[in-house]
Amino acid sequence: MNTSLRKAFGLAALVSITQASQLAQAAKEAQPGARAAFDMAPVSKAAIEMPVKNLVSLQSKALESETIETGRKDGREGVEGKTVLPGKVNWHKSLSQALDRSRTSGKPVLLFYMLGSLDKEFC
Amino acid sequence: MFARTDISQYINNCYEPVWQSLHEVPIVSVDFGGGRVLKRTLNGNIATYIITADGTVVDILPGIYKPDTYLSQLKALHNLAEDCRHESSSTMVSARLSRYHSKLAARPVHLTGSLEPQAGPANLPTNLETDTRINETLRRHQIHEKLAQTPPKLSQSLTNWLYKEVLHCDLSDPYLGLASTLAGRPQ
Numbered sequence: 001m002n003t004s005l006r007k008a009f010g011l012a013a014l015v016s017i018t019q020a021s022q023l024a025q026a027a028k029e030a031q032p033g034a035r036a037a038f039d040m041a042p043v044s045k046a047a048i049e050m051p052v053k054n055l056v057s058l059q060s061k062a063l064e065s066e067t068i069e070t071g072r073k074d075g076r077e078g079v080e081g082k083t084v085l086p087g088k089v090n091w092h093k094s095l096s097q098a099l100d101r102s103r104t105s106g107k108p109v110l111l112f113y114m115l116g117s118l119d120k121e122f123c
Numbered sequence: 124m125f126a127r128t129d130i131s132q133y134i135n136n137c138y139e140p141v142w143q144s145l146h147e148v149p150i151v152s153v154d155f156g157g158g159r160v161l162k163r164t165l166n167g168n169i170a171t172y173i174i175t176a177d178g179t180v181v182d183i184l185p186g187i188y189k190p191d192t193y194l195s196q197l198k199a200l201h202n203l204a205e206d207c208r209h210e211s212s213s214t215m216v217s218a219r220l221s222r223y224h225s226k227l228a229a230r231p232v233h234l235t236g237s238l239e240p241q242a243g244p245a246n247l248p249t250n251l252e253t254d255t256r257i258n259e260t261l262r263r264h265q266i267h268e269k270l271a272q273t274p275p276k277l278s279q280s281l282t283n284w285l286y287k288e289v290l291h292c293d294l295s296d297p298y299l300g301l302a303s304t305l306a307g308r309p310q
Contacts, residue, residue, distance in 0.1 A: 087125025087131055088125065088128065088135075089131045089140050091141055091142055092139060092140065092141040095143060098140070099178065103176040105139060106176075108137075108138055108176075108181065108201065108208075109139045109172075109173070109174040109176070110138035110139070111142075111171070112140065112141070112143070112169065112170075112172075113142075113143055113145055113169060114144055115144070115145060115147070115169075115292075115299075116144060116146075116147065116148025117144050117148075
């Protein structure tokens with residue numbers, strides 16, 4: 001090994017030691033709260049990653065409707081599916097329209113609240 | 124359920140029906156690798172409000188029901204709404220509804236049998252049975268207690284209360300209150 005190469009290795013080693021020392025010092029000086037952000041509580045994997053069977057079948061009470069996708073970029077658009085007829089009920093287009101009709105027909109309003117859309121295939 | 128002829132015909136004949144979406148439906152995605160991703164919608168919580176023409180809430184059916192039970196409840200609540208319609212004033216309607224809810228809120232709640240849902244597609248009817256029983260006992264009892272005070276007008280605050288306190292689905296939370304359950308530990 002020639003002299004210049006030996007000097008280069010020596011310089012690199014010095015830089016590494018210096019950086020390691022600086023990092024150690026920075027870690028000591030860091031705020032306790034900042035370090036806590038990286039702390040992981042001692043929980044088991046099972047506590048974080050609920051068994052899929054339980055997640056899908058028990059906890060979430062998933063609908064029978066399902067879809068298997070391959071390589072889609074946007075899941076939601078694909079999962080909600082196409083627009084379908086929301087049953088055989090003659091739904092009004094809005095609550096105000098239903099209330100207006102109720103005043104003339106005398107029938108009470110049936111307001112069906114939901115998450116998702118009644119006229120989407122998978123919702 | 125709304126595809127059943129007997130239910131849809133009854134609703135069309137006796138109610139002015141309308142549906143509204145409160146939130147996008149949550150979707151579970153399981154990535155099996157290799158580009159294969161199973162996605163399923165979760166069973167979004169639903170609620171059926173029966174309302175008079177002036178927006179007074181007569182009663183609420185919380186969650187999903189067995190079709191036959193749902194239909195029988197719709198018939199019972201239609202009769203109640205008809206009685207309200209023939210009252211002479213809104214004060215009388217409020218008094219009638221208050222008596223109705225107070226009477227039912229005072230009943231003891233009896234819930235017998237296992238509440239544990241059974242896993243597997245073959246047991247879905249069992250889960251629906253369980254949901255119906257919980258809805259008709261515990262959840263409706265909460266609603267009767269709430270509406271016994273003063274039958275309220277339809278409002279966002281009532282719906283927020285219903286979803287958070289009765290259906291355990293917090294509409295004000297972007298994760299609908301599910302984050303701690305899905306993460307497996309408190310938030």
